[in-house]
Ligand SMILES: Nc1ncnc2c1ncn2[C@@H]1O[C@H](COP(=O)(O)OP(=O)(O)OP(=O)(O)O)[C@@H](O)[C@H]1O
């Protein structure tokens with residue numbers, strides 16, 4: 064088998080946990096496969112102690128659902144599976160059922176690039192129980208990682224305060240697919256470009272880069288290396304100055320700048336990849352300015368993250384462009400988001416929806432039941448709170464109360480007629496048909512930036528961000544409380 068090409072043989076249907084398939088089989092056998100259900104995908108805590116999260120990955124989910132099909136190879140593999148007693152794991156009639164399976168769910172989701180918060184549904188799936196169940200693992204796989212990295216990228220780009228952030232992560236990313244998804248998510252989160260050429264080709268992300276220390280080391284002197292690079296790329300000269308001695312490197316870059324000037328070309332900048340970046344960037348800035356290159360940019364890299372970036376800004380480092388790899392694409396300080404996918408309602412045999420809760424000793428693990436949506440309220444263009452509400456609730460009252468799902472003493476009154484509002488979930492699939500027009504990636508990135516603008520800076524600071532209010536509409540709060548009490552046999 065070719066490991067890195069054609070590995071999936073065109074089908075992702077088996078990219079799931081085995082228990083999804085055994086449950087699917089058992090649903091089918093017990094006559095429950097077509098019973099209608101609602102599931103929600105959500106997370107319980109913002110990553111990185113952030114005050115917000117950026118949604119990413121929906122486009123992959125759309126692609127997954129559109130190609131939701133077990134192909135001949137998948138079915139052959141499943142047919143060959145055996146139980147301990149040597150009998151086939153799956154009845155041939157079930158294999159035939161899978162073969163004919165036609166994706167027919169309704170899916171609503173928050174758009175990529177949305178600013179989102181714990182406990183609110185990112186994706187809501189309604190459809191036959193068996194299909195809803197089969198979507199769990201692949202959707203979580205996709206959404207958990209891309210949302211995590213998009214959030215990390217947004218935190219970094221917010222601290223960069225408009226300076227370009229170049230994503231350099233490919234060499235340290237979690238494998239091939241992890242690298243591609245991370246480049247995509249980093250761009251959604253606000254990075255300007257990627258060094259990953261394949262991500263550029265596949266997703267249309269701008270590709271950019273400088274050169275490595277090995278380039279310098281391949282020549283007899285740093286100056287000779289700069290000259291050869293300028294010869295090949297006279298319009299794209301950003302010289303890496305720290306291979307031997309950063310100050311001498313900047314002097315050489317300035318000499319090159321003068322040579323380029325004589326040819327009617329321009330020194331774009333320098334890159335510093337070691338040492339005290341505040342100190343060296345300022346020394347380099349002064350040298351470049353004095354030599355008549357005020358437009359030459361200083362690029363910095365070397366194990367940067369949002370915290371070091373923020374510190375460098377406070378130190379007034381003269382850095383214009385930030386190259387960030389490892390800590391961005393691996394989401395270094397929190398390797399997984401922890402989003403979950405939980406049943407919220409099931410239709411009974413009389414066609415009535417029954418809301419469902421999973422009870423837990425840990426109150427944070429008790430899900431929000433029912434077919435619900437999220438409404439975001441805005442005042443003077445700024446987001447003020449999110450309300451999770453049951454779709455059939457009458458919201459025409461003058462005043463609504465939202466209640467914190469984990470602390471009923473935390474409440475907020477909302478006067479809907481004095482505020483603008485929008486529902487966060489938008490229709491993606493209706494009965495298996497795609498109704499959503501997928502935006503261009505560059506537009507999603509733009510949306511992230513403009514969505515973040517709508518939030519007060521208190522929610523965006525790195526340390527102890529102010530918690531954005533998200534609450535349950537009162538009747539949903541009571542429904543949930545009663546269901547939990549019922550499940551615990553209190554009433
Ligand atoms: N002024 C600064 N304030 C805070 N952190 C900084 C500052 N300058 C550099 N850093 C960070 O400090 C760390 C320095 O790491 P390290 O000691 O491994 O690098 P180095 O010795 O400078 O370079 P290298 O090992 O790549 O030659 C990096 O994460 C870098 O981003």
Ligand SMILES: O=P(O)(O)OC[C@H]1O[C@H](OP(=O)(O)OP(=O)(O)O)[C@H](O)[C@@H]1O
Nearest residue numbers: 231336364365366367386387388389390
């Ligand atoms: O530091 P990151 O945020 O991951 O950014 C990417 C790094 O990759 C390159 O060098 P590499 O780390 O391969 O070698 P180095 O450690 O000698 O710099 C580059 O010079 C950066 O340092």
Ligand SMILES: O=C(O)c1cccnc1
Nearest residue numbers: 231258271272273274388
């Ligand atoms: O283009 C660069 O400067 C670059 C690319 C990948 C990793 N580090 C640096």
Ligand SMILES: [Mg+2]
Nearest residue numbers: 336364365366
């Ligand atoms: Mg390094």
